[in-house]
Amino acid sequence: MSFLTLIFKNLFRNKIRTLLTILGITIGIITIFTLSSITEGLKKGYTELLKAGKADFMIGQAGIADLMFSTISEDKAEEIRNIEGVDNAVGVIMTAVPIENMPFFVVMGIEKEVVDETEISGIEIIEGQSFAKEAENEILLGKISAKNLDKHIGDKITLAGKEFKVTGISETGSVWQDGGAFLSLKTLQAMQKKEGKITMIMVKKDVDADIHELTQRIEDTYPDELVTIKSIDEISKVDKGMQAIDATTWTISLLAIVIGGIGVANTMIMSVYERTREIGVLRAVGWKRRRIISLILGESFFIGILAAAVGALLGTGVIKLIMLVPQVSAFLEPSYSINIFTRALGVALLVGLFGGLYPAYRASRLSPLEALRYE
């Protein structure tokens, strides 16, 4: 019999109590797991968007809460293009509009020449062709949305109350773009009553230009006006919402540790109390204090590990359920990175440690004699 077997056997003495304790932690773990995989999914969405084209970085408006609110004057794209070290810069407008029965459909307004002649946008037309220049009622549909909405070339589609004809199907590799559509820049500006405005600028630098120096120079030239986004780590410059979810996740993690820890502590104190005599026997047959501590901590750690496993399993289930809602699955692809599992396991182990410390200390302080006398 190994020490681990002993720990395991002890845990299953009172199955219901152990199960309830595990469940108490599991609820926290599920929440953490679900929220984390949603933020990771959002981050992935941004990463794909950033990596979709051949742009080296993007420029958005400074000090905004969400990229969708970013508003820059169209002239800025021209100004940026003339900055030294910039090869090309194109402005695009991006927005979310309701379509048919979906409330969230990403539409990007972009100039036809940019789609057809440059690689900066990363748009690949896999069927049909791009909309005509400044066409008022033509649309290039992403391949995921084409499939979801069951639309083909020549079909009609109603977007924010306006009818469009599908001229082509596109692919960029970004869920948001492939699950959305492209229109002519002018058309979308007019629809949004944002003539002369764009959401962001996609920039391709000269081959020999230093990206850090270049982005810094741009930000210095337009302080409090423009921000540059080179990588996913800088996305919080234009998306405070994700920061908020991140903060929430951490707060919940902390709460889960505290609440779960109290639950584990309660269970373990009870269990130590019930086994007072037995602990006395173990000490009498020569077990050192340290081994008693290992036993109790081992038990509470194991509760944590089991909770992590159950939490990850149920968390995956909860996410699957959320994904059944088409409005959500259209723009969110949950991510189960190793990071999330590590976080769930980390929290669960902390809960085990946190909850087991005091009971283990108590158990180790029991005098063998008093414990043996205990009825």
Next chain:
Amino acid sequence: MNNIIEAKNLVKTYEQGRVRALDDLNLEVRRGEFVAIQGPSGSGKSTLLHMIGALDRPTSGEIFVCGMDLTKVKNLDEFRSKKIGFVFQLHNLIPTLTALENVLIPMFELKLKKKEKINKAKELLKLIGLEKRLNYIPPKLSGGERERVAIARSLANDPEIILADEPTGNVDSKTGEKIICLLRDVNKKKGTTLVVVTHDSVIAEHAPRVLKLVDGKIV
């Protein structure tokens, strides 16, 4: 030193000195001896065993066990784990573990291979005649069988001394005699020093030397 246990003017008081459980007690036990300690309830028999087994420290006096001054030994856990085997009045087995696993419990502190430990535990259970009950948990064993498992457990760490506190307290007289004979066999075969506390004269008669304890003194 031929004496494996030597106590001089041993005093143990409780309740700030109001209870004198051991009162100037002197005791010498030779290596390999089998001693029974008899005495009325409350005379200090258990207290004396706890002093010898290093479960507690005396209030004053000297106590040497296996050549060690127990008033000075720092790590009593280690001392117990190496030198002492306990058999308690209530068998005190772990109810969820099998007979075999219960015997393995003291071996956690030993540096033996897993296989060796298991073989040894099996051997001990065979010695006490329970080789057919290896995988029984205590609730499925009779009172006498449990007490025998407790004896096997007390032998698990190859102790120099076995201290048994009323090992026959909870079984009928016939089973009680079987148990005491078993302990006597262990004493003979292995040469383990044996100190058995009992208030039963029939049981005590099996021991070559019987000590009487009254009011914390040997008389």
